[in-house]
Amino acid sequence: MGRYVIRRLLQMVPVVIGTTFLIFTLVWSLPGDPFAAKCGDRPCPPAYIERMTNEYNLDDPLFIQYAKYMANILTGDFGQTFSGVDIADELISRYPTTAQLALIAIGVEVLIGITAGVLAALRRGGFVDNLVLVSTLIVVSIPVFVIGLLAQITFGVQLGWFPVTSDGTFYSLLLPGFVLGSLSLAFVARLMRTNLVENLRADYVRTATAKGMPRKRVIGVHALRNSLIPVITFIGADFGALLGGAIVTEGIFNVPGVGNMIFRGINQHEGATVTAAVTVLVLVFLLVNLLVDLLYAVLDPRIRYD
Numbered sequence: 001m002g003r004y005v006i007r008r009l010l011q012m013v014p015v016v017i018g019t020t021f022l023i024f025t026l027v028w029s030l031p032g033d034p035f036a037a038k039c040g041d042r043p044c045p046p047a048y049i050e051r052m053t054n055e056y057n058l059d060d061p062l063f064i065q066y067a068k069y070m071a072n073i074l075t076g077d078f079g080q081t082f083s084g085v086d087i088a089d090e091l092i093s094r095y096p097t098t099a100q101l102a103l104i105a106i107g108v109e110v111l112i113g114i115t116a117g118v119l120a121a122l123r124r125g126g127f128v129d130n131l132v133l134v135s136t137l138i139v140v141s142i143p144v145f146v147i148g149l150l151a152q153i154t155f156g157v158q159l160g161w162f163p164v165t166s167d168g169t170f171y172s173l174l175l176p177g178f179v180l181g182s183l184s185l186a187f188v189a190r191l192m193r194t195n196l197v198e199n200l201r202a203d204y205v206r207t208a209t210a211k212g213m214p215r216k217r218v219i220g221v222h223a224l225r226n227s228l229i230p231v232i233t234f235i236g237a238d239f240g241a242l243l244g245g246a247i248v249t250e251g252i253f254n255v256p257g258v259g260n261m262i263f264r265g266i267n268q269h270e271g272a273t274v275t276a277a278v279t280v281l282v283l284v285f286l287l288v289n290l291l292v293d294l295l296y297a298v299l300d301p302r303i304r305y306d
Helices: 002-028 046-055 062-074 087-122 127-141 144-158 170-200 203-210 215-253 258-267 271-299 301-305
Strands: none
Touching: 002 062, 002 271, 062 271, 087 127, 087 170, 087 215, 087 258, 087 271, 127 170, 144 170, 144 215, 170 215, 203 215, 215 258, 215 271, 258 271
16 A cells, blocks of 8 residues: 555656646746736836846746746745735635535535435436436536526525625535535436446346345445445546636635635736646645545555556
8 A cells, every 4th residue: 555655646746747837837928918917007117027027037948937936835935916915825814715615515516416326326217317317417518607606696696595605604605515516416426326327237236135135235335335436536536626616616606715816816917826826726636636546545455556
């Protein structure tokens, strides 16, 4: 297991370098004045441009700029926003909100998605199965921002069950969390159903049944465990999509999280803010996937020796 963990950590190094370099290049190498948004309609004073150019090493080649930026990141220096706020402090204050939102979304995926998938597989061809298939097909066909606006109008404005915008409290994050997890919920339900149906037809399940093992034990211990492996892998890989979707969801519900920070940074052309926030999201995504891979290896020990 130790060698497997070390191998996975080493595999993360080129991924971190590649993704962060791509983000840095996309934000800082685009043509035009990267600080134009700070000065509005007026051209920026030469002294300001010179100071910011020196601060972000824009006169250096791109690789040197990137190396200096990553060196600062490793020391905890993420730079400052245009308004002079330390980006590291801003990330620290906003990250718990985004983490809560992502956990609520994953909770929705796991509880509702897996339950719906199991019920559909056990009642294959029946009313519940058809209901799950049709409802999940409808959900995956609708963009997340449309679901967000519909949920906001229905449950926030008309029914008044949830606040229309979020102030960062747990209750106010429930509706955005459900919206964020809705798309993945549909995929989890379908994936769970397909895998469980397949495993229920497998030889080892028939053998266990023929030996007189109770059906609940056959399903719960054998078929369900094997069916969960690809679902857990999907949920781990989906964490990145949740973080990306959080940018839209936090923008719709005005959630004070990292996604909203990126949303605002893109609108205000704050390159330093966008680069730092997305870099941290990438690192978190890779760490979560590492944890999922480790869990995957625990569920199926053969993975460690591949």
